[in-house]
Amino acid sequence: MKTEEMILNMGPQHPSTHGVLRLEVKLEGELVLDVKPHIGYLHRCFEKHCENLSYPQIIPYTDRLDYLASMYNNFGYVVAVEKLMGLEVPERVHYIRVIMGEFQRIASHLVALGTYGVDIGAFTPFLYCFRDREKILDLFEMTCGARLLYNYMWVGGVSHDLPPDFLRLAKDFIVYFRPKIKELNDLLSYNKIFIERTANIGILPVDTAINYGATGPILRASGIPFDVRKEEPYAVYDKIDFDIPTGHGEKGTTGDSWDRYFVRVQEMEQSLRIIEQAIDQIPDGDVHEAIPRRVKPPKGTVFSRVENPKGELGYFIISDGKDKPARVKVRPPSFLNLALMEPLCKGHLVADIITILGSLDIVLGEIDR
Amino acid sequence: MYEIFLNWFGNETLSMFLSAALPLFVAIVPFALFAVLLERKVSAHMQDRLGPMRVGFHGILQTVADILKLIQKEDIVASNNDKRWFNLAPYLVFVGSFAAFAAIPFSSKYIGTHAEVGLFYILSVSGIVVVGILMGSWSSNNKYSLLGRMRSVAQIVSYEIPTALVVLTMVMLTGTLSLDTMSQQQTAYFWNWNLFGGAGHGFVQLLLIPFMVVAFIILFISTLAEVNRTPFDIAEAESELVSGFHTEYSGMKFAMFFLAEYANMFAVSAIVAIVFLGGYQSPFGYLGNSLSIPWLIPFEQLFWFALKALFFVFVQMWLRWTLPRLRVDQLMTLCWKYLIPYAIVNLVIVGILTLF
Numbered sequence: 042m043k044t045e046e047m048i049l050n051m052g053p054q055h056p057s058t059h060g061v062l063r064l065e066v067k068l069e070g071e072l073v074l075d076v077k078p079h080i081g082y083l084h085r086c087f088e089k090h091c092e093n094l095s096y097p098q099i100i101p102y103t104d105r106l107d108y109l110a111s112m113y114n115n116f117g118y119v120v121a122v123e124k125l126m127g128l129e130v131p132e133r134v135h136y137i138r139v140i141m142g143e144f145q146r147i148a149s150h151l152v153a154l155g156t157y158g159v160d161i162g163a164f165t166p167f168l169y170c171f172r173d174r175e176k177i178l179d180l181f182e183m184t185c186g187a188r189l190l191y192n193y194m195w196v197g198g199v200s201h202d203l204p205p206d207f208l209r210l211a212k213d214f215i216v217y218f219r220p221k222i223k224e225l226n227d228l229l230s231y232n233k234i235f236i237e238r239t240a241n242i243g244i245l246p247v248d249t250a251i252n253y254g255a256t257g258p259i260l261r262a263s264g265i266p267f268d269v270r271k272e273e274p275y276a277v278y279d280k281i282d283f284d285i286p287t288g289h290g291e292k293g294t295t296g297d298s299w300d301r302y303f304v305r306v307q308e309m310e311q312s313l314r315i316i317e318q319a320i321d322q323i324p325d326g327d328v329h330e331a332i333p334r335r336v337k338p339p340k341g342t343v344f345s346r347v348e349n350p351k352g353e354l355g356y357f358i359i360s361d362g363k364d365k366p367a368r369v370k371v372r373p374p375s376f377l378n379l380a381l382m383e384p385l386c387k388g389h390l391v392a393d394i395i396t397i398l399g400s401l402d403i404v405l406g407e408i409d410r
Numbered sequence: 411m412y413e414i415f416l417n418w419f420g421n422e423t424l425s426m427f428l429s430a431a432l433p434l435f436v437a438i439v440p441f442a443l444f445a446v447l448l449e450r451k452v453s454a455h456m457q458d459r460l461g462p463m464r465v466g467f468h469g470i471l472q473t474v475a476d477i478l479k480l481i482q483k484e485d486i487v488a489s490n491n492d493k494r495w496f497n498l499a500p501y502l503v504f505v506g507s508f509a510a511f512a513a514i515p516f517s518s519k520y521i522g523t524h525a526e527v528g529l530f531y532i533l534s535v536s537g538i539v540v541v542g543i544l545m546g547s548w549s550s551n552n553k554y555s556l557l558g559r560m561r562s563v564a565q566i567v568s569y570e571i572p573t574a575l576v577v578l579t580m581v582m583l584t585g586t587l588s589l590d591t592m593s594q595q596q597t598a599y600f601w602n603w604n605l606f607g608g609a610g611h612g613f614v615q616l617l618l619i620p621f622m623v624v625a626f627i628i629l630f631i632s633t634l635a636e637v638n639r640t641p642f643d644i645a646e647a648e649s650e651l652v653s654g655f656h657t658e659y660s661g662m663k664f665a666m667f668f669l670a671e672y673a674n675m676f677a678v679s680a681i682v683a684i685v686f687l688g689g690y691q692s693p694f695g696y697l698g699n700s701l702s703i704p705w706l707i708p709f710e711q712l713f714w715f716a717l718k719a720l721f722f723v724f725v726q727m728w729l730r731w732t733l734p735r736l737r738v739d740q741l742m743t744l745c746w747k748y749l750i751p752y753a754i755v756n757l758v759i760v761g762i763l764t765l766f
Contacts, residue, residue: 047556161734161735229734237736238737
């Protein structure tokens with residue numbers, strides 16, 4: 042019998058490519074022979090824009106990179122600029138940034154886990170996750186007025202101090218959210234069908250992960266406890282005690298989709314721990330005192346990295362001494378993680394493409410920039 | 411029903427036709443509309459939402475509004491579709507799932523046709539659905555539809571085997587293919603239901619219970635797969651295949667597939683209820699008997715039947731909003747490695763037990 046390969050274009054409009062991503066899939070029946078991601082549908086010339094904007098004006102643009110973790114993109118950028126300027130910021134600002142950043146990590150992981158459930162076919166966990174994310178967005182809204190694109194962290198400070206009720210509500214959220222993680226585990230993580238669908242699917246060996254430059258939960262799921270927060274502590278992460286969850290192949294092989302999923306669940310718990318400690322330690326102070334009137338770094342280059350929810354987010358900035366950067370280059374975690382699609386998908390079935398793509402948790406805003 | 415129509419009209423063909431078509435218009439079309447709303451409400455409340463709230467009280471008229479919208483929509487046929495089969499397919503699927511209702515006894519007085527081979531008829535007429543799906547997806551000329559079609563047909567054809575084996579087991583036990591007779595046998599109290607060994611088997615009845623439970627579970631799982639519901643909805647897996655076999659359909663033709671799915675849900679639930687849970691029989695006697703109002707009994711029966719069938723419809727919805735979806739190979743594994751062997755063993759054991 043004559044058989045023929047079929048080329049299927051998944052996307053750019055497809056329910057589970059998580060944005061405008063096109064996957065060129067070569068199929069033999071249900072078997073995947075090859076996957077090629079095609080990107081660029083969301084390209085917005087971020088890096089070119091940056092050459093014509095002053096340093097603070099770039100912050101709103103960084104919001105739109107990984108739009109599910111805007112707070113952390115701001116964080117990475119302001120840390121880079123402050124490093125370039127040699128600016129010391131007050132302790133309180135650091136703690137506020139850590140609290141906001143970790144809330145953002147939980148929010149981003151909730152979207153990742155919820156949409157992963159939808160990819161596998163379970164719709165209800167998605168809405169449960171969004172219900173809880175809503176509470177985090179409410180906290181953000183009461184702090185800076187925005188729910189998605191915050192422009193909250195400024196060079197040398199933050200735009201608004203925490204509102205009076207914030208710390209109490211944040212504590213309430215932690216109390217509220219801990220049982221919800223258990224609920225998610227009961228409903229999805231330890232579901233037999235879910236484990237069948239994700240364990241041993243898309244196994245990422247450590248050497249492949251390193252060769253492809255994978256970072257974040259994806260690298261950690263392969264068993265390497267690499268986290269920028271521990272390796273090169275920025276802000277006040279060195280004063281806070283937390284663990285780095287890694288994949289152990291609990292349900293299958295180390296580095297499979299279930300591990301990548303579950304590392305995120307465990308990271309949410311660690312984020313809660315970080316927030317708790319930060320709330321206890323936060324000092325009083327003025328969050329605006331170190332904000333420079335004019336951001337004009339000296340000549341030089343800087344590369345600074347932070348641990349974004351998706352992985353290692355790096356900013357490379359070249360300054361020629363003017364009030365506009367000569368070059369801003371972003372090292373986006375999703376972009377490098379997406380490259381793993383090709384080695385991971387080969388030999389799996391069509392349904393597993395979605396499983397693997399979902400477990401990589403990409404955001405196209407960051408990939409295309 | 412047939413007798414009543416025969417008395418009125420005196421024409422056999424006309425009364426047969428009317429009595430077969432009556433359940434469709436009296437019960438099933440309204441049910442499908444209601445089930446769509448029920449699904450949305452059930453899912454909404456399971457997910458901390460409210461669901462449709464705007465059209466009518468708590469969104470009661472939402473489905474009506476949706477259907478009106480779908481009727482008004484443009485009927486899109488893409489230029490590369492094979493138009494003849496593309497247009498025919500939704501009707502085949504619709505007819506296939508609605509035809510099953512002609513043989514389902516809603517109560518002792520309300521049954522479309524007293525077919526002696528009702529169960530056999532339902533199993534075979536639901537095969538038309540496969541043809542419709544095959545036709546619709548192939549003529550769509552769409553790669554997602556193609557993949558959905560391959561999955562769907564493989565799935566339905568595979569899962570008909572455990573269904574047929576369990577049905578065969580039950581036919582052996584009850585000695586009839588007529589759904590009406592089967593319901594009548596399970597009369598009086600709930601321990602006479604087939605799930606509890608059926609009526610009139612004496613001591614063997616107790617031995618039968620575990621095997622009946624196994625048969626019941628197999629039948630429920632395989633009917634769930636036959637109607638393409640989660641966790642077996644790989645044919646229309648929206649996260650992988652957009653909408654699977656009906657990706658290219660819009661407007662009223664889409665609504666046909668949609669309503670057929672809900673009608674099918676009710677049909678298989680009804681079969682499970684009839685075969686195992688006594689169909690329209692009350693679990694504990696009739697109010698009509700104790701109050702000696704004989705005309706009340708058929709209405710009570712209708713109530714019990716609707717309650718049992720709706721319970722299974724609800725369970726199907728419950729599963730859909732709780733479980734993830736299986737992968738296509740896992741689905742086949744479940745059918746060929748677990749359900750069919752268990753069903754065969756079950757068949758043999760029940761066969762031996764019924765000898766006594």
